Amino acid sequence: DAGITQSPRYKITETGRQVTLMCHQTWSHSYMFWYRQDLGHGLRLIYYSAAADITDKGEVPDGYVVSRSKTENFPLTLESATRSQTSVYFCASSESDVREQFFGPGTRLTVL
Amino acid sequence: KNQVEQSPQSLIILEGKNCTLQCNYTVSPFSNLRWYKQDTGRGPVSLTIMTFSENTKSNGRYTATLDADTKQSSLHITASQLSDSASYICVVSLHYGGSQGNLIFGKGTKLSVKP
Numbered sequence A: 001d002a003g004i005t006q007s008p009r010y011k012i013t014e015t016g017r018q019v020t021l022m023c024h025q026t027w028s029h030s031y032m033f034w035y036r037q038d039l040g041h042g043l044r045l046i047y048y049s050a051a052a053d054i055t056d057k058g059e060v061p062d063g064y065v066v067s068r069s070k071t072e073n074f075p076l077t078l079e080s081a082t083r084s085q086t087s088v089y090f091c092a093s094s095e096s097d098v099r100e101q102f103f104g105p106g107t108r109l110t111v112l
Numbered sequence B: 001k002n003q004v005e006q007s008p009q010s011l012i013i014l015e016g017k018n019c020t021l022q023c024n025y026t027v028s029p030f031s032n033l034r035w036y037k038q039d040t041g042r043g044p045v046s047l048t049i050m051t052f053s054e055n056t057k058s059n060g061r062y063t064a065t066l067d068a069d070t071k072q073s074s075l076h077i078t079a080s081q082l083s084d085s086a087s088y089i090c091v092v093s094l095h096y097g098g099s100q101g102n103l104i105f106g107k108g109t110k111l112s113v114k115p
Helices: none
Strands: A004-009 A012-014 A019-025 A031-037 A046-051 A056-058 A064-066 A075-078 A086-093 A105-111 B003-007 B010-014 B019-026 B032-036 B047-052 B056-059 B062-067 B072-077 B088-096 B101-104 B110-115
Touching: A004 A086, A012 A019, A012 B062, A019 A031, A019 A086, A046 A064, A056 A105, A075 B003, B003 B032, B003 B088, B003 B101, B010 B019, B019 B032, B019 B088, B032 B062, B032 B072, B047 B072, B072 B088
Parallel strands: A012 A105, B010 B110
Antiparallel strands: A004 A019, A019 A075, A031 A046, A031 A086, A046 A056, A064 A075, A086 A105, B003 B019, B019 B072, B032 B047, B032 B088, B056 B062, B062 B072, B088 B101, B088 B110
């Protein structure tokens, strides 16, 4: 499928478990991003990547790890999930810093 | 502190009516301002992107304006439809020589269009 996809769409896990959220884009965009969206907050940037093997922290990186070995994939890992990481996670990609970002459909994560 | 404030938080209008959403920002240095539409349960979709030199940009029934002097933007929706029911998010980009980690998001305005 063309575009940007995320998996899983829904995930329930327990405190302390490791969870990986997947993001895949078919446009060969250089830039990819991970955001979380919580009630009462705007979208907040967790990590971003300007190209394969280049990643950088955003506003709320603690407790998350990313990697980008291939241009099209940008997985987000919660190494030891906490209840405060219950959120909706969005992945996005863009061609450049002045072009629009295209968002995936989101992953709703619940940490019990 | 770099901030983006949107008003109102929520808005209910009747189908066919017009409405205007507001965005005020205190972001410097400014690169561009974006409006996104986010349907419930879905990712945001870009409506417009405006740079410093642009003061109006349209996308169908959506028209965004930007006053860089007063640091205000508005999104005007003409002849609203039920499908316009969504959250509308204002996003301001900082100008840091091309860095992508510098988008400041507003909390959004939740628009409900009633028949």
